[in-house]
Amino acid sequence: MLLRPRQKLFVDRSISALRFHGNTIGVAPTGAGKTIMLSGVAGEILKDSDAKACMLAHRDELTAQNRAKFARVNPEISTSVVDAKEKSWSGRATFAMAPTLARETNLGQIPALDLLVIDEAHHAAADSYRRIIDRVRERNPKAFIYGVTATPNRGDRKGLRPVFSNVADQIRIGELIASGHLVPPRTFVIDVGVQSDLGKVRKTADDFDMTEVAKVMNRTPVTEAVIQHWRDRAGDRQTVVFCADVAHATAVAQAFRQADVPTVLVTGEMPDAARKAALADFADGRARVVVNVAVLTEGWDHPPTSCVVLLRPSSYRSTMVQMVGRGLRTANPQEHPDILKTDCIVLDFGTSTLLHGSLEQDVDLDGRELSGDAPTKTCPSCEAIIPLSSRECPLCGHAFACDDGGDEPQPLGDFVMSEIDLLKRSSFKWCDLFGDDAALVATGFTAWAGVFFLNGRWYAVGGRQGQPTTLVGAGERMVCLAAADDWLNEHESDESAHKTRRWLSQPPTDRQLALLPAEYRQDFGLTRYQASALIAFQFNKAAIRRLVFGADRNALARAA
Template identity: 25%
Template sequence: MSELRDYQQRVIDEIYATWQQGKRAILLAMPTGSGKTRTFSELAKDFCDRDRRVLLLVHREELLWQAKKTLEKILRSPVGVIKADRPMQLEYPVQCASVQTLVKRLEKQEIDLGAIALVIIDEAHLSLAPSYLSILRYFPKALILGVTATPSRLDGRGFDRLYEALVIGPSVSELIWRGFLADYEVLAPESFLPTEEGIRIAGGDFNSADLAERIDRRYVAGCAVDAYLHHSCQKRCVVFAINLDHSKAIAERYCAAGIVAEHIDGETAPKDRQAILERFRAGETQVLCNVNLFTEGFDVPEIEVIQLCRPTKSVALHLQMLGRGLRPKGGRKALILDHAGNCLRLGGAKADRCWTLQGLTESIPAPEALINPIEEAIEFMAEAIEPPIAFSKTQIDLPNLPKRRVEIYETDVDFFHLPTHTELETQLAHQTYSQSQPARPISSRSPRVPSDAPQSSPHRDRRSAPNRQIPPQASPQVSSKRRSSPPKRHLSPLQQVSKAAIELAERMENILVWIWRSWFPPKRKRVEIPRRSKRPQSF
């Protein structure tokens, strides 16, 4: 088995440090695809090496077998399974248990797991359910580690009623930059749900029955197939639908278009479900349509396209769906076809989010925390400059320039125009020279004529009648002093202040760049790739 990544070792060290502080229950938040199973498997190995028993709780069969396979690779020993219609082997120090099966057997006193030292909860955003809480009551002295990619609940309740500390892993942006996750592009056709009026909210999310009634499944299927053929033909795609009828209608429309597609849901027999997944991995099936089946723990790196046909208000559900397509693909980008407007409503996977035990919050850092270090650095640099710069104490009201704004939605970036220093100087120069008209060049002036001779104006019609009286025009009197040198032009006080402000801004920029490069020297050579900005295409 490969060695731990640096961020995995970091969160493990932080977990142990938190346990040493006397906090028993810890919630670990790591993005989808960052190696959560690998991380808690290493913790299970540490406990197993010290002859302590470990219990892993999962709520789906696919998650159970995936976790068992990873644990056996790390431990290099068999792992027990507690599941319906499966024989139990309780002598093994590590047990993988289905939550539904274990809670029934504990209530009926049909099982004795002994002294469990560590309880690991996979997909811990579900751990406040009564079945999980009932199981944890049987192990009052065990340490608890909950693992999830999205520490957020639909009902808005926090996790502080169960967990005492939150350990946060790396962000999605960092993992993409380091190559541990695939980058992605988002295309947002016209949303199936242009307005939320008339849609009831059930449990913090849109009511599925109202969505199915509002959105015609035939229209959804047609738009989904057209978008796939136009942008991602011949690529393996996973479709998230509203309900079973919508999922089956989309699969049928794909098949009618000559694309091999299959529908899969929680009621599909385990053997049939496994066969469908194997055909998808082998490339025999190109499109899989499901309803909330692949939102958690579905590890298929072959997914190239995610098609969102299910509107949601849940950030957790949205990120779980997006995470299915971010497994590394050898440098290729994943494609998100967002028909539901979820990315515009909730943001992309790379958006900055502040996770807490109370849920997802929006926090703005205090300005003093950012300004004070900068002010100290500027004072330090100002003392080192010779001769010292004398700053005027007069407060100047500078014009409010428009700020640059970036939408959370990555591919629909909208920037306000921010003038550069060169553009500001050009504007000031135009304002300065527009106040006084420059003298006409001598070469372009009219030839000298006697003052008593009539002259014709160059702007008048030369084809006028001969008897038309043209008033005499005095010749311009140009002194030798004016011909030799142009007049001096003085800047107004406001223009002088503006010019000084521009020069001060350039000095400040140079100082801050020097400070940044001194404090954070580059560790490796990076190739800057210009970011492409794509706007959603309409269908």
């Protein structure tokens, strides 16, 4: 498996910070590939040595997911598990459940570690995590402590500065939107006559007083207006709704059902089985709307979700980022063949957008190429070393003033972006087959990928030896380029990427020319790599046409 160039830069910056400071945290939103990157960091520390690492997560499913992805990135490194069922430190990399490991009997079994990796590292300030970190440092004072999270600022105002002295790198949501790895939000701030009252709601230590918010929002006329606006702007989209409290969520879910909208309710008070059944109904498409209270802000993703409704304000930008992020993932047509997702509609009936102004915790959407060590500055509140462009310290939440030039934060739907040139950033060379930018193909040793334009839409197709050709993306150009490039990254390696560099200027072989149509044999500017891309297209043309034309017919049928 090959990391994206931006992922590789994140890994390189993390390793550099670890070796200089002994600890560091990396910040990356949903869609960046946090597990792949933390696996890359751990693999680099563990390779060519007898070092041991522990990868810490707070839920069983994350432990299993992290272990599986780690094995894809580092197939030569042995792994083991410490959880409620199994407690083995035999692997070079051990994947542990934090609640299990934090128990005193299990803490005593921790061997001397060289690296502790904390997934969802905003949990690192919790007492259970601190017990684990302290024990690791007792066993080996030189152990590296590495964390990765999407939302470092905690609702309880506990900073991460006691654990991490610096931030190695921060990938921004705008970068992933510009590179096609997330869809853009289209935000509507809608006042249904409550903004003035919401502005008077007091803040508690953690957030706005949700009991007071519910008194403002949980009224029949307000809910009816919300449903009407939702019908007008997003009625055919799968939608996640965030409410103030359980009574509010129950009333909103019932109102959607009375409006003949299939709706499920998810709250923290529900039994696990009931909650899983409700989410399964939403995942399978039997429900169009899922209403929740602070349950789906973290660790839940359903990529077809393309509308987020905010019926509560949030005093922390990180909470708003978590909620809106549930709708920004791209939809893989292999998993969701009936979905063509190009954006996410955000309906804000509260005051979060007005309060925070931006979805970004840190906005830089100009598409500049990134390289080398991240330029840094020192937070005046906690003295942590953080990325220079940070508007908010990831470790303590300190907010930096805007520059004198009046650099106001961008509204959610008003991203001003220069398209990141993924073709230049890619590890592979992309060939414009016919000179019209409507068919681009790249190849490796065992896999190939292409993006093709038809009837106003782009489609991404991938293939590999011994496997059927697959539709891997549909929709906007950058989303399809990202999906196709990720297909190659998943199935190829550094060695095959270098092939594209070696072949750039070499002439085609006689065998290649024999496989190409006659007109290409007279093209004396043709290179060996271009010939490889053309051959991949020629050999798979029938399958490409079947997939692209089939997907296009489905898209037209949905639009009709």
